[in-house]
Amino acid sequence: MARIGFVGLGNMGAPMARNLIKAGHEVSAFDLAPGAIDGVPGARRAASAADAAQGAEVVVTMLPASQHVRDAWLGAGGMMAAAGPGALLIDCSTIDVTAARDVAAASGGRDFLDAPVSGGVMGAEAGTLTFMVGGSDAAFARAKPVLEAMGRTIVHCGGPGAGQAAKLCNNMMLAATMAVTCEAFVLAEKLGLSHQALFDVTSKSSAQSWALTTYCPVPGPVPGSPANRDYKPGFSAALMTKDLGLAQQSAKDAGVATPFGAHALDLYRRFLEAGGGTKDFSGVIEMIREGKA
């Protein structure tokens, strides 16, 4: 079992750290929000991100966005300086490919992986996340047993940044799928078809998707979905909008037209402007129902 420094104990990080402890690892944890550590019983309360990294065999970050990751790893008094020469460094946040490659390049020859996840808060709690990993074969082999304590599917996608590339493609598909799933439920309402009937058919037919069967955007058919708790995240619309922006930037850089991804970004930007940023991304159904999409 390893000594693990864990930084970022939000909706995802806290349950992931809990699963590491459950697997027998010794976790030293830090979050800028002072109360966040209470969500990880059994963790040592580190005084800073650098303190969590110091003396750790494995260092994991689960932070909101690229700038947070750059600051935490590379900023003054950052974790890169604090982590030991043989430490394995893993960033699980969803960030842009360039930032992932920059932080990896600054790791001073240490094993550094970008390892963003899919599966949402429920997957983080159940330890069933999918990890998409970018980095060397050797680093991946070291990380696999640690990631297996938090996830079920661990995929080595390629070199530095490849995990983030997979994640951006995944979330662009997810956002467009969720948007059209919401449209279908609203259309069904207008056509006099019950939510349950639409769910019973589509969850067992060719329209089946994770957006439908795990994050069903209407209350009822999937009792654990955010729709049953007034769209409390879950996966916030603000984070989804961030990911869609990263996907569009990457598509532009690569010279690839992704009109459905662009339309999804436009939809979620308008949802944020209307005050939906702190809601789960499935909450966009309310805007669609109001005819404002």
Ligand code: NAD
């Ligand atoms: P969150 O906002 O709930 O948690 C982020 C945490 O990081 C917060 O507690 C914040 O206080 C902390 N933090 C920010 N800067 C810090 C710093 N410098 N040092 C220490 N702590 C710091 O976000 P989340 O939902 O847990 O998501 C984390 C990442 O995982 C994001 O990149 C997101 O896109 C990705 N993700 C989220 C989900 C989901 O369903 N929520 C699913 C897959 C991937």
